[in-house]
Amino acid sequence: MSDTHAQTVAFVRETALPPAPPPASEAGVVGWMRQNLFATWANSLLTVAAFYVIYLLLSGTLPWVLNGIWNTDSLAECRETLQGQVAACFSVLTERWHQLLFGFKYPPEFYWRPGIAFLLLFLAAAPVLFFDLPRKLLIFTAIYPFLAYWLIWGGTIWSPVFVALGIAAGYVVFERFGKQSFATGFFGGIAAAAVVWMLAGYITPMIAPEQPYLEAVQSRDMGGFMLNMILGVVCVSLSLPIGIALALGRQSSMPLIKWICVVFIEFIRGVPLITLLFVANVVLAYFLPPGTTFDLILRVIIMITMFASAYIAEVIRGGLAALPTGQYEAADSLGLDYPQAMRLIILPQALKISIPGIVNVAVGLFKDTTLVSVISMFDLVGMIRGPILASTEWNGVYWELFSFAAVLFFVVCYGISQYSQWLERRLATDHR
Numbered sequence: 001m002s003d004t005h006a007q008t009v010a011f012v013r014e015t016a017l018p019p020a021p022p023p024a025s026e027a028g029v030v031g032w033m034r035q036n037l038f039a040t041w042a043n044s045l046l047t048v049a050a051f052y053v054i055y056l057l058l059s060g061t062l063p064w065v066l067n068g069i070w071n072t073d074s075l076a077e078c079r080e081t082l083q084g085q086v087a088a089c090f091s092v093l094t095e096r097w098h099q100l101l102f103g104f105k106y107p108p109e110f111y112w113r114p115g116i117a118f119l120l121l122f123l124a125a126a127p128v129l130f131f132d133l134p135r136k137l138l139i140f141t142a143i144y145p146f147l148a149y150w151l152i153w154g155g156t157i158w159s160p161v162f163v164a165l166g167i168a169a170g171y172v173v174f175e176r177f178g179k180q181s182f183a184t185g186f187f188g189g190i191a192a193a194a195v196v197w198m199l200a201g202y203i204t205p206m207i208a209p210e211q212p213y214l215e216a217v218q219s220r221d222m223g224g225f226m227l228n229m230i231l232g233v234v235c236v237s238l239s240l241p242i243g244i245a246l247a248l249g250r251q252s253s254m255p256l257i258k259w260i261c262v263v264f265i266e267f268i269r270g271v272p273l274i275t276l277l278f279v280a281n282v283v284l285a286y287f288l289p290p291g292t293t294f295d296l297i298l299r300v301i302i303m304i305t306m307f308a309s310a311y312i313a314e315v316i317r318g319g320l321a322a323l324p325t326g327q328y329e330a331a332d333s334l335g336l337d338y339p340q341a342m343r344l345i346i347l348p349q350a351l352k353i354s355i356p357g358i359v360n361v362a363v364g365l366f367k368d369t370t371l372v373s374v375i376s377m378f379d380l381v382g383m384i385r386g387p388i389l390a391s392t393e394w395n396g397v398y399w400e401l402f403s404f405a406a407v408l409f410f411v412v413c414y415g416i417s418q419y420s421q422w423l424e425r426r427l428a429t430d431h432r
Contacts, residue, residue, distance in 0.1 A: 064088050068400075074393040092397045093404055096388055100404065103223020103378050104387050110154070110217065114226050117148040121233065129419060152222075152230070154214035158207060162200030166193040219297045223378035225408055230297070231379075232366040232412075235304040239365070240358070242305065243312025248342065250317060261313070268310035274371055276303040281375040300372055308365045315357035319350035352427050359420035363413045380405050 037047040068088035072078040078089040093100070102111055124144035127137035146160035170193035177185040222230070249261035268276075280299035327349065331341035351358075373382030384401045388394055 070094050075396055076393075088400050089397055090400055092388070092394045092400055096394070099224060099383055099388065100380060100401075101224045102226050103221065103383060105221035105223060105378075106217065106226070107215075107221075110215070113151045113154070113214065117151040118229065120144060120148065129423075150214065152226075153217055153219070154212065155216035156204065156208040156212045157214075158204045159200075162196065162204060166196035166200070169193055169196050219295050222297060224383055225380045227297075227372070227377065227379040228366070228369045228409075231301060231304060231369040231372065234301055235308055235369075236362045236365060238301075238305045239308035239312055239361075242309040244316055244347070246309055246313035247316035247320060250313065251320065264306075265310045265313050268306055269314070273304070273307050273368055274374060276307055277371060277375050279303065296377070300375075300377070304365065304369070308361060311361045312358060315354050315361060316350060318357065319352075319354035320346065322353050323349055352424075355420055355424055355427075359416060363416055366412060366416075367409060380408065 038044045064087055067085065068090040069078050069081050070090045071094070072081055072089070072091040073095065075089060075092075078091055082089075098108060098111065102114065106114075121144070123137075124141045127133045127135065127141055143164075146164045150157050150160050170189035173192040174185040174189035177188050246261050246265060249257050250265065252258045252261070277300060280303040281296065284294065284299055323346065327345060328341070331345045336344065370379060370381040372379050373385060376382075378386055384405060388401065389397070
């Protein structure tokens with residue numbers, strides 16, 4: 001009786017069963033493909049069609065790239081080597097790489113100077129882009145623009161030194177009087193910088209050595225991808241603070257400042273960049289005194305910076321408008337004045353919201369530096385369209401040259417895009 005009763009009593013486990021492994025069709029590569037590529041019959045058709053298009057592209061492109069020729073001296077010699085086969089003639093890159101990167105007038109013995117300036121750019125930008133690094137590195141960031149100018153252009157080192165001293169004097173005066181009155185500090189800083197620069201015009205010729213440490217290179221000798229990098233880095237760096245100032249000025253309660261910013265932004269945004277470049281190249285000379293020389297690269301930098309600043313101002317204005325009014329009220333409740341509220345509370349949040357738009361403007365600006373080729377400046381595209389394709393050795397080589405240009409611009413623009421995405425994740429404060 002007891003044995004029969006014991007057999008009818010249910011057994012309850014004291015420990016849980018281990019989880020069973022998922023089916024083979026739901027895990028690993030197979031599971032990922034089922035969920036992402038073949039979830040439905042429509043997705044399956046699109047996946048097959050996409051794979052077919054990729055196959056057609058790769059089957060036509062890879063042989064052309066992998067069978068390319070790298071060691072000939074002309075297009076005719078390259079075609080003789082290929083003997084009717086379809087392949088790229090990359091010899092133009094190995095034979096003209098120095099012109100593509102530095103232009104055809106920059107002295108070859110000085111290539112190391114822009115090379116060092118380019119490497120130092122990463123060291124100077126690191127503490128600005130990655131704010132976990134020691135703040136002491138910002139000292140080199142402040143020195144870098146003047147050092148890079150001296151390396152690339154050469155000449156006496158005292159010219160960039162006095163420019164830096166003028167900016168430092170203006171900053172000291174602004175810090176001293178700006179707390180009492182913004183206008184006094186601002187115009188006093190400009191006056192202090194102007195005085196230092198005027199004195200530099202008399203002092204530099206007396207103390208500069210007859211033989212400078214680095215031989216001077218004229219701006220008309222700049223070219224290639226180096227010119228695109230100079231314009232891109234300088235104009236993006238200058239347009240961001242100017243765009244912030246324009247965005248704040250457009251929201252100012254003072255009518256004169258507000259309408260100056262509004263007219264500037266709307267006028268610049270309503271004019272094509274190519275028109276501004278023609279103004280920098282031709283029209284601007286008519287407003288200068290006779291015999292006055294105004295560096296063409298400086299004129300182009302001014303116009304491109306103005307163009308980008310107007311667009312960045314609108315992007316930042318959108319970020320400011322997106323902030324709830326409670327943030328402004330919180331700054332008022334803490335007793336902060338306008339500069340403190342903007343610096344500590346409002347602008348950090350507005351800039352965080354504006355990151356995608358700012359990066360979009362920066363990427364577009366860097367690609368638009370190729371427009372300087374239409375005003376006879378031999379940047380990367382200008383070198384391809386001008387001296388290289390016009391030569392008898394390489395007349396007819398198009399795909400290889402423009403593909404090389406596309407790769408260079410893609411690497412830079414993709415790097416900027418990836419950094420912006422990392423920065424957005426780094427600054428994310430919501431828990432989604």
